[in-house]
Structures are given as structure tokens and as C-alpha cells.
Amino acid sequence: MGTKMKVGVVGATGMVGQNYVRLLSGHPWFEVMHLAASPRSAGKRYQDAVAGRWHMPVDIPEEVRQMRVGDASAVDEAARRCSLVFSAVEMDKQAVASLEEQYAAAGVAVVSNNSAHRHTEDVPVVIPEINPGHLDVLPEQRKRRGWNRGFIVVKPNCSIQSYMLPVYALLAAGHAVSSLVVTTLQALSGAGYPGPSALDMIDNTIPYISGEEEKSEIEPRKILGSIRDGRFVLDDAISISAHCNRVAVSDGHTACVSLKFLGQKPGQEDVLSIWRRFRSLPQELGLPSTPSQPLVYRDEIDRPQPRKDRDAGGGMTVTVGRLRDCNVLDYRFVGLHHNTVRGAAGGSILIAELLKSRGCIG
Amino acid sequence: MGTKMKVGVVGATGMVGQNYVRLLSGHPWFEVMHLAASPRSAGKRYQDAVAGRWHMPVDIPEEVRQMRVGDASAVDEAARRCSLVFSAVEMDKQAVASLEEQYAAAGVAVVSNNSAHRHTEDVPVVIPEINPGHLDVLPEQRKRRGWNRGFIVVKPNCSIQSYMLPVYALLAAGHAVSSLVVTTLQALSGAGYPGPSALDMIDNTIPYISGEEEKSEIEPRKILGSIRDGRFVLDDAISISAHCNRVAVSDGHTACVSLKFLGQKPGQEDVLSIWRRFRSLPQELGLPSTPSQPLVYRDEIDRPQPRKDRDAGGGMTVTVGRLRDCNVLDYRFVGLHHNTVRGAAGGSILIAELLKSRGCIG
């Protein structure tokens, strides 16, 4: 146990924080030594702090039940206890950005679920299968900001994984994509807790999620972008148009995608073969949270479906189906991923594993 | 009462048939004189034939409760009782096509909800606001087939009204549309009863509806098409790519639409103004089932929503919202209509009203 890396969760009582706590329980590399939250929870035992609002499908892990919750703003306390924190705080953007910088300045590696730093030009937004190389910016990030050991890495918005993995697999195989029209059917848990009112979701869908379309259109371009002078430059070759809907599903975001290639379109069998063979750095490195197959293509005509496919690969696999020609662009397909695992806490833990595996931390 | 036109409903016990019965109750122009169904129901009183499977939100109308249900294949009986039938039979396509022809041959006008004749080259597929002129083919249809007074007109699939009305409004204003990428979130009632299992729909969505995408892509091109030598020729100027999903909503199909114009795109204010001013023949004629506004644009950022907007205009109004630029095509918007009213029985009754108003019947 002594050899595990010590980590913390800041914003540990919210829904994303609970997911971190759940997924880190029994993790082979990381050990939770610190949980922090707002002053309201600070000082309480974790089980008391989440009493009546523990939303995970399993009970609170034994090892954290009695742990005293720290104050999220007590950065030095965190720095004494752990070398990396997962940030899941829910405050206004400015406050989150500043708090995460304080952690980094105190020497703590920050892997964030929050959108506050996604547009910061020297902060990488990472999906480990797609742009692990973006971590190369970290030394410059530290140097510019005068940080010794700390740094900030961010996980992208939870709406894009179900199409960015299949699209990246095609790019990596030499088939650049020029445009995507994406309509998402997004799960309730993406809005945190309590999220939408049951009265609004029963017998209904809502064709709007605040800020979601903008994030879905810009973040992929940063992930596919390049580093110039220690700063990220958005990819210009791809245009994305997103329609984001909220539907009455607990977990699992679905994306209906039409895409166009920059050059000639590959054959349908080629696309399937590319997806089925797709493996990337996390698989090569054998990172603990990576599924053996990051992409699974299902042949059934009516898949993927949230209830049947969201838990594939422990929630870390993106399930794809219904590849067919598009009458307007080149191809259509449907992608699905578990938004609170692959799209949130699980995706961040995979980043942390990548960081550790590459020697960026501890 | 004696001056009302006598109509019948064939397939009166199914879900679409029940909607006809409900919507025709108290109709100012039509009076239901005949209800027919499969041999299993024939001979029973209507209230007994639908006992345990009446799914309408109101009780069975008094005036049909005691009516004896006829056999759908007893065409002559129907011809004696009424001059127009609404066809809502559920059998295999070949059988439906043939049965509807028998009614027409017997001198009965047939307005059908079924897809059997949608591809028949001399049968018009009509949305009264869009292609009332397609009824001009009826004399040739009769002549070719040797029918005296009968004919067949068909209502299109229930998945297309929420985008075809706003798209047509633009066409009619001189802005031809070249391509549409449409993702639908379709209600359960579109599948009839019993339709999808509750076990499949709880906490789930299904990214596939059998035959729906093909219908959504071809039928609009017939509706926008032209008549050459008494036969319909599909419109070639427009390409449609449809992604059809089933969601846990009782009534109300939503469509997320990206569209591209053939020529220059009109300004956003122009589009809104065109939609808001849009009126067509049914409004000019003051047909009983037509809403005062066939299109309503809602300014709220999160509308249209099935529960809140499906009943607009008595279920006959298409509600549109969220007009905004598209990063890939020209514009994006969301449309919604009531699939069993505007998209099925109500749309057919509006056709019948148009037929009567133009002197094609009775």
C-alpha cells in the first residue's frame, strides 16, 4: 500500500466527486488520502457529509467513510497529504480557475473535470487515446507560471467522447474528417445533482443544454490542435455543428453523427476495420482504467442503446453502431459512452494514469 | 345534421383508427356512418370491440359506442354507407394496397394513413399546406384505373411534418433548400399499440426505427415533386439524411435539423419573419381542422418540447424554435409536431377537408 501514489478529490461531495471516490476505491496505483469540499461540509466525516445525497449504485467505500472532509480552499493541507488532486469543484468559473491555480502553485498536480481552464491557452485538454502528446506542454506551463511541481490538465466536456474516439480512429488511419453534424441525446447525470426536475423530464425531452453546443464544437478542435510556442492552436480543418438534447436517461450519452471526409471517403468495410482494430497509447501502456477495446462496434441494427451499452468496458468503452451512407455528408453512425465514467471521473483517472506512466507525476 | 358528409373509418379499432374516431366526433362537415375492422371485431358493438384497448385521453364518443363494426373487406357495405373512408388498416402492405383499391373501385374516396400506396406513381402524398395542387392528378388516377368516383390520396409518414412545414415555408418564399440533416426523437405512439416494450424504453432510447429513415428521405421529395403525364416525379433538388430515434415520450416527434440553401442563405430575421407570416391554402380556405397558424416559432431557448408544445393548435400546429447558424450547413433549428394528430389522423382529416372544399368529393 505504501507504494501507491497519494491523491485527493477536491469537490468530493458532489456527484462527480462521488464518482471519483467510487472509481478510485481499490485502484491499483492511487490511494485517496484527502477529500475536500465546501466549508459547509468541511470538518464532517465523509459519510456524514454525503448523507442523504450519495447517488452511486454502490455503498460508500469503507476506506473513506470516516475520513474527515477538508476545506477545498485549504490548499496547503492538500499539498501535505497528496501529490495529485482530481478537481470536481462546482463554483463559478473564475473561482474554480483561481483555486486550481493555487493547487498547482502549491506543488499539486491538478486533473480537472471543470470547464474553467479548458480555454486557457497553455492548459491541455486531454483524451488519452487521442492527444497524449499534449502533455508535452506541461514543462512550459510550469515555467511560464513559476510553478515547481504542480500543473493543470483538463478533461474535455462529457458530450464529445462518443464521436471523438471514432472520428480520431479514422484520422489516425489517414482519413481526415472535415465536418461533423452531431445530435446528442444526453443523460440526466451530465447535469449533476439534482439536475433537471422530474416534472420537466417525464414524457418529455428538452432540445437545449446550456453551453453544451459551444463546448462540443470548440473542445474537439483544441484536442486535435497543435502546440505553438507553448500554447495550443485550435485545429482548423474540422467544423462541428452540435444539437444537444436532454433525455430521460440516467447515464449514457448517445450521439447521432453525420460526417464528411476532407479527401475521398474510405469504404464502409475499411471504416469498420479501422474502428475494430483501433488501439492507442493507453492500451499499449496497459493503463489500469483503459478497456481492452476503446471502441466496440455492434452489428445489431438497433444499437448502441444507453441501458445496454453504457457499462461496456467498465464504462470506459465507446460503443458505435449503425454505420451507413449519408445522403448529405459521407457517412452516418451512432456513438454512445458512459458520461460519468468515460466522460467524467473515469476519463480523468485515465489522464492521471497516463501522467504517472509517463513520469509526469510522483 | 343531414347535410354532413358521410364518412367511414376502416381499421377503426387500432390506435390510428381510434384517433380518427376521436377527432371526427363533432366534426362540422363529416359524420361517421361506418366503422370497419378485422373479422375478429366485425359484428361487435364498437365499444365492445375496443374494450380494454381504447387508448384515447377522452372516453369513446357517445355516437359510435353502439355502432356495429363492419368487416373491412366488406367494401360494398361501406360504399352504401359513406362516400369517403379514412384507411387505418394494419395488414401487410400488399393487402392494404389491394383493399384500398377495392374501396376506390367501389366508388369510395380513400384517404389513407398507410404507407402501402405512398410510392404508387399516380397516388398523391399530401400535406395540405404544401402540395394541395397534387390533387390535380386524381382525374387521371381515376381514368387510368377505370374508377368512376373513387380515388386514393395518402398522408405521408408521421416523421416529416415538423421539418417539412418550416422548410416548405422557406421554399415558398423563394429560398430553395438543397440539403437537410435531420435527427428525430420520435414518440412511442408513432409505433402504434402496443408498440415498444416498457422494459426497452425505461431509462433508454433506441437509435433505430424500422423503415423510418427511408420514408423520411423519400416522401418529402414526392411531396415537393412534380406531375408529369399523370405520374409523380421526385424532386431532385433536395437531399435528406435522417437519423431516427425512439424516445420515452407518449406523443410528439421532435426534429433537430441542419439545412443548406441552394442559393444564398437568407438572414436569420428573414427566416423568422417567413415562418411567422406563413399561411397557406388550408388557412385561406378556413378548413375546420387547420390551426390559425400552421407554424409557431417560440423564442424560449429550450423550446419546443413535446409535453409543452404538442397540443399547440389542437395538435395541428408545428412548433419551431432555436433557429441559429450551423457550422457545417447554413442553419439549425428544432421542429416539433403531434405525431398522431398533425402527423396522422388530423393530417388525413385536413386532406379530406381540402378535398371537400375543392369539390373533389361529395
Added chain:
Amino acid sequence: MGTKMKVGVVGATGMVGQNYVRLLSGHPWFEVMHLAASPRSAGKRYQDAVAGRWHMPVDIPEEVRQMRVGDASAVDEAARRCSLVFSAVEMDKQAVASLEEQYAAAGVAVVSNNSAHRHTEDVPVVIPEINPGHLDVLPEQRKRRGWNRGFIVVKPNCSIQSYMLPVYALLAAGHAVSSLVVTTLQALSGAGYPGPSALDMIDNTIPYISGEEEKSEIEPRKILGSIRDGRFVLDDAISISAHCNRVAVSDGHTACVSLKFLGQKPGQEDVLSIWRRFRSLPQELGLPSTPSQPLVYRDEIDRPQPRKDRDAGGGMTVTVGRLRDCNVLDYRFVGLHHNTVRGAAGGSILIAELLKSRGCIG
């Protein structure tokens, strides 16, 4: 129009308030002249005050869209504009109780939806079909409190109407009931807006509603109770045990009831006949909101159901079904009513109609 009585809605922007506004639109006896809410809404036009949170199935009535919302605490302003207010304020109990007394002191009749005064010993809790006679306490209420024209009447909790009407019908026919075991399946709208989180209600039920069981057990005993020295004495003859569940239904509370009679049990046919013939004072007086039949018994084995029966009688009819012997008590049955109509705003409006009809107001 000039002869209509002028009424107001205090707490007009919340969900119950919206229901009042909706149900009072076009009311033959009452005209809404005043809408009041919290300081946050005060001064705004009603349509702006409820923008983004209008939850009714119809649009905001034209006649109140532009009405300026007053401050709920501006009692004199209300008193100048109307002689009766419907109270739907949502504040802490003490504050509601005090505010309602201020309205009464200012000469305004208060019909309240709130529970604050339900246990006040000189305030009647009224279901017009059951205890219209309890209004006789009002002169003493006024006298004791030194009010000239104002008074307070309260509508009971929304959980009890579906069994209290059928049980009262039996009492009124001479069959006193000694005990009731009631399990309710209660709709989301009973909790107001936003109410339960969609994440808590999807694929789930919750076996607890705060305060609901206590209200369900005590309020019926006040309604069935007597007046002694101008104060209400609870009925002692009946014991009620309630199990209250929240289920994923928008509107419509279901109650599964086992009941025991004080004396000999009447025959099953007698019970059905009593229910079917049950009429009471509101029906005799022809009050505008009363349904022709306050109780409807449905013979179908699987009724009542929320979606199919909640709107019976415009939401004012209680639907009963499944009468059968009970192996433990005497009989079992299922009752259902629309919780935001009969159980809330509609029930209060019926009280106001009763007050007017009896000359207690205006």
C-alpha cells in the same frame, strides 16, 4: 363582466398559483384582478415573472399576461383590488399563517392551499361535498379575531381526496367506517416545482414524502369532525394508517385502500350503488367547478389509472375502481384524483364558489 366577483391570487408565480391562474381564466363568477408574489417578482409583468417557469399545459391566459405582479405582503393593495384571495404562497409555515391573518384582518376572504392554518382550531378545512357545514364557524372566527369581513378557509392536503370522497359517500349513506389502511402512489406535481430530481425518479419510486402521512391521517378527522364552542373537534371514530409513495407520474394521485366498517359491512352492490348515486351540495347548487358526478366508478379491472382517469370531470371527479373483499379488513378499492385540480387549485375554487353561493362573500 362588471358583475363578476373580484379575486386575487397570492403566490401567483409558483406551480399552484399558476394552476389558479389557469383555472380562473374564463371563470363565470370570478375575475382575477390581482396577482401577488415574492418581492423578487413584484413589479414585473406576470408573463415576465413566470418566464421560463410556466408549467401549465396551456399558454398564459391573455388577460393576465400584462398584469403587474404585486408584492404578497402589500395586503392593503390586495384589499383595494379584490374581496377574496386564493393563497398559494410558499414560505415557512409561521410566515404563511401570519400573512393569511393579515389578509383576513384587512377584510379579504382567504381560501388557502397552504397547510399553515390546517390545525388552527377555528379554521375550517373543507371539501365542499363533505363538510360544507363547517363554514358555519366563520362568524365566530371573525368575532374571536376581530375581523370585519375577512376570514380564512383552508383546503386539505392533496393526498386524501381520492379516498375521502368514496368513504364519505358511505358515511353519508349510514355506513360508518372505523379504519382505513391507505397506500398512495403520488404524482410529482404534488411536490411543486422543481420537486424531485429526475435522477431520483427515473426507474425508481420513493417510499416517503415528508409530512404527508401525518396530514393524511389527521386532516380527514378534522373534516369529519364537529364544531364545539366555535372550535373543531377531531372525529374519533375513524383511524387511518397511510403509506405515502412518490412515483414517476406527472399528475394524479392513486390510493389503494382497505377499509373496515364500524358496524356490519354493506353488500358490494350496495357500495357500488351508493357511489354511483352520490351527489352532494355542490352538485345540488350547480357550482361552476363541480363535475356532474363527483365519484365515477369504473368497471374495468385495471382502472383507475393516472393517465386515463385524472382528467375525468375536468380534473374534479374522483375515479374509483376494483371494489373487492379484503381478507383483513372489510373491503378494498382503488381511488384516484387529479392532485393539482381537485386536490389543490380546483378544490379551492370550489370552496370559493360554495362561499359565494351561500352568501359568505361578495
Added chain:
Amino acid sequence: MGTKMKVGVVGATGMVGQNYVRLLSGHPWFEVMHLAASPRSAGKRYQDAVAGRWHMPVDIPEEVRQMRVGDASAVDEAARRCSLVFSAVEMDKQAVASLEEQYAAAGVAVVSNNSAHRHTEDVPVVIPEINPGHLDVLPEQRKRRGWNRGFIVVKPNCSIQSYMLPVYALLAAGHAVSSLVVTTLQALSGAGYPGPSALDMIDNTIPYISGEEEKSEIEPRKILGSIRDGRFVLDDAISISAHCNRVAVSDGHTACVSLKFLGQKPGQEDVLSIWRRFRSLPQELGLPSTPSQPLVYRDEIDRPQPRKDRDAGGGMTVTVGRLRDCNVLDYRFVGLHHNTVRGAAGGSILIAELLKSRGCIG
């Protein structure tokens, strides 16, 4: 592997059958050697036979994917391959009863999920924690029917486990219960697949499940009954009155229970202590499917809930909560169990484990 007992599943393609297949995968004592179904499926590979209708949350277990499905009526083939079959056939009662007898006559032990033999007077209906002693009737069952090695044991209806375990724990502690009023909120999966239509369950509940109340009232009395002359005599001391509702929950039956003791009621703390300490034969024997705690009492005021508690103890634990006084009988509480695990396939596998542990088979 060779030492595992060979078992089969008859009716392996239906929903209960799929649950057997899923739960038996990797079982430490049993190995599935035979899968049988209707002639329609016979001859196909299992994965083909269930294609498009595999409803389990995990994929089809590898070891049965390629297994050829036999014909359920080919009893001798089953007898050659296995010594025990789990019966999950869905046919009319008479046919099931006869088929199960044929298996028994062929020397196969039958553990049935079907209700066909639940009222047969020499067939035990078993919940292993409650009436393991009822297996003592098996030698007489065999003798009377002339069976050498085969016999029939039946699992009770899935609606009763959530109250029968807590009630039995009280009985076993010396507190006999005289009456129960039980209202259930039952999950969709209890109806098999496809079960209720989504259109019937959205925004709705149904207060009736065919045959369910009768089963819920009689089967407990057989389980608590005694054996006289090799025949079961129903317990007379307990009366049960059941109200069964279908709700929009995938898995997990909830029961709201009021109960009365024959003698003096034990104190509330005594009841809690009895439930918390309750262990029975399966726990003592350490049967593989038994949870360490058959009953778990939760202190939270709003538990048990289907989504949060159904998977307790791998779906084999009954979760109880909300113990409180009843105003009519003695106590009230809420119980919940996983209807397709504890209430169906899991409960049957536990019976088979008990049989093996006691030497009744293999």
C-alpha cells in the same frame, strides 16, 4: 470442473431463462450442460436463438454462446445431459405441469419458476430461509408418483419475498403474525418480455396485475404451512390482503406493509434487532448464492428504493426500512427485493444449492 453438478435450463430463451443462464455462469457448484426451449428455437445456437432479445445487463456468457438449444419436450435428451433442470418454460399451466412431471419421471430434479405446480399438494413451494424442512416431502412425492430419482420443487411468486422474509424473521423469533395488508409497487420485469407496453407505463401506474393478488395471499400460507400425510396444509393463522400495482421500474418490487401480531406486539427495537440478527439455514450452510445478510434494515427515512437497493447482496438481500407504528394494525414497514434475482432465478438457484447441500441431488 468435472466435479460440478450438471444442470440444464428449460425455457432458456425467455427472460427468466436468460437470468438463469446469467446467474449460473461461473457458479461454483453447477455447470450448464443443457439449454432447451420451444421448437422454434430448437436446433439453433443459443446466441442465435436469443439474438435481438437478450435483455441481460451483461453479454451472453461465452460458455453457452455456441451451445445448441434442445427442444423442451425432448425429456430424455435432457436426462442424459444433466441431473437437475431449472424450469422457466412459458406455456399454459396444464402443459407446464405435465412437462415438469415428465422430467421428474425421467429422473431429473426439477426446480421450477412456474406457477403450474404451486398448488399441487405434494409439491413444496420453498424459500430456503423459511421452509427448508418442506423438502422432507420429496421422498413421499417420489413414492406416490413412482419416480426413481426425479422430483419437483417450486419457487413462489416473485411478489412475496420482500415481506415474507421480514415476517418470517418475526415468526421465528416467537412473534406470530396474524394479518398483513400489503400494497406492492411491482417492476416491469416481473411480467416477462415484452411485458407492458411503454405507452401504458409512461406517466402512469396500473393498479392491477393478473393473478398476482391471489398468489400473494395463498402462497405464503403454503410456505408457512405444515405437512400432513405427505401433503401440504395451508397455514390458517395468517390472513393476507394484497393490492398489486405495476409501476415504471425495470427491476425491484416494493411492498408497503401493515401487520398485526397474533399476540402482544414486540417493541420497535426488538423488531429491528430481530431483523438485523436474522440468519437462517442457507447462511449457516454457506450456500454460494446466499447473501451474508438475507435482511438489511436501512435507517434512512426514504429507503428502500428500487434503484438504490435492488442489487443489495447481489440481488439476493431483502432490504427493509421505515418501521413505524400503524394506526390500524400494529406496525408498518417497507420491504424491497430484486424480483428477477431473489424473486425468480436467484431464488431457484438457492433452492438447488439447498437440495445439493442436503444430499437430495447429485
